[in-house]
Amino acid sequence: MADRVEVPTFIQMREANWRFGFKLLSLINEAPLRANRERSPLAVERNVLLSPLGLGITLGRLLPSLSETAQRAVASSLEWPNDGLIEPQSATALLAAQLTGADPQVQPVHAGLYWVEPGTPVKLGRDLSGNRVLESAFQDGAAPPEINRWIAAATGGQIGEALIPGPRRPGPLVVVDATVFEGIWSRAFNPQSSLQAPFTLLDGKQTTVWQMSRTGSFRYYETPGFQAVQLPFGGDGEWSMAVFVPAAGVPLRSFVRNLSDEKWRLWFEQFRMRDGSVTLPRLRLRYGQDLRRALRALGMRSAFTRSEGEESLGEAGLLIDAVDHQTAFTVSETGLTRPSAATGGERFALPLRPGETPFTFSADRPFMFAVVNTYSGFVAMLGTVIDPTQP
Known part of the structure; x- marks a missing residue:
């Protein structure tokens, strides 16, 4: 034994x-x-x-x-x-x-x-x-x-x-x-790149929200069931916002229902730096x-x-x-370092794997997020957003 x-x-x-x-x-x-x-x-x-x-x-x-x-x-x-x-x-x-x-x-x-x-x-x-x-x-x-x-x-x-x-x-x-x-993001979003865009609600109807966008290198992970990105806060990235957008046809409620510590651990082990673009609603x-x-x-x-x-x-x-x-x-475009005025982010800098292209991540439908201590892994906040215009 x-x-x-x-x-x-x-x-x-x-x-x-x-x-x-x-x-x-x-x-x-x-x-x-x-x-x-x-x-x-x-x-x-x-x-x-x-x-x-x-x-x-x-x-x-x-x-x-x-x-x-x-x-x-x-x-x-x-x-x-x-x-x-x-x-x-x-x-x-x-x-x-x-x-x-x-x-x-x-x-x-x-x-x-x-x-x-x-x-x-x-x-x-x-x-x-x-x-x-x-x-x-x-x-x-x-x-x-x-x-x-x-x-x-x-x-x-x-x-x-x-x-x-x-x-x-x-x-x-x-x-x-x-x-x-x-x-306060480690790297700011460019307010000039923010625009009003549609957000699809749970019932399929759409509302208009302010969406922030930035290109650059991010910790990113995707499966057939969802896309996820980590956005660091502050000077040393001790805290980050991990955003999970279920794939089209995967209800947010079902995604949350199937969460487990085993899956969470595995997912965070699979995040890696990749070039891409991120679009995220302002949240209060x-x-x-x-x-x-x-x-x-x-x-x-x-x-x-x-x-x-x-x-x-x-x-x-x-x-x-x-x-x-x-x-x-609360999150807005505010960050410690300013983005490029032209692109809303930094240039792509990481080598792509064969057959790989820069990813596109858009939180334009209901999503889940967590505020995670990057060093220890503890989750300080955990939430679901079905309508960014709600208080």
Whole structure:
């Protein structure tokens, strides 16, 4: 019998970050289909923007306050290794370290807040940078003004309202998680090359969007099922935007549903530098969602307050009433180096393989993207864009 190979915790946590993000993204992308079958008003297609890294940090730091059963459920749903038995402080410290880099211009900004009724005991990990516990009474479902002031300050004003509008029943704990990223490309797109062009929506109709374009050398990969390109941010390319456009006839929802950590690892091993042209919409995405239902569906049911008719587990520990997830992502033509005024990019410089021609990549229909730490492989943000004109 072969010896068992121990996989380093770092690699296990990175792959857990991928799996959790893929499962949550797929679940939320499937929600409009389920809601439509139920004739629910939630049957609305929209852009989705998640931060699996931010959620892992915020929920992981909460584990010491939960019952043992809930701790296992949350850690397992986050896909943490060793059946969720990894020490929470070590796990969250590893995740938080991914947000600390040498280039402050392009670092994702993360903040987490735990809103509890006065007197509610909350035990968190010792590493609380970017996190806060707020004790304030729940009244009429409204958020205390200090929550919005704090989250606006923590995110540089990109998120001004922490909680999704709507009634909020009194509960033991509301978790607020926010992650924002404003990308500055390593190489700028030429604004003079940007133009209004059609973007095909899910239903086949078209809308007009501002498309940026640039030629040059890019990390590129394609299969019969999709095209993908990586666009680096900042001076050293520590972070990059990986954009995946499914082939014509491949529904975006199906593409997301079939994501896995094995495929993701293989794809990123296959990217290589190639000459080509890239066209991408300007993006200013703002997303807010109470993830209670989605996280319960992923297996965190025991960590949440009980719905009517559900049996209590009878264990001591804090229960979560809501997880309000807020994200913001912005990219435009802005970059650290200016492109050629004539071409919108640099000249082709790489030798072509026999029979190979420069590629053409156009995100002119629904696509998926990820903001990836190029050095560690962790995914900070993961999203699907079905209409770039949506806020």
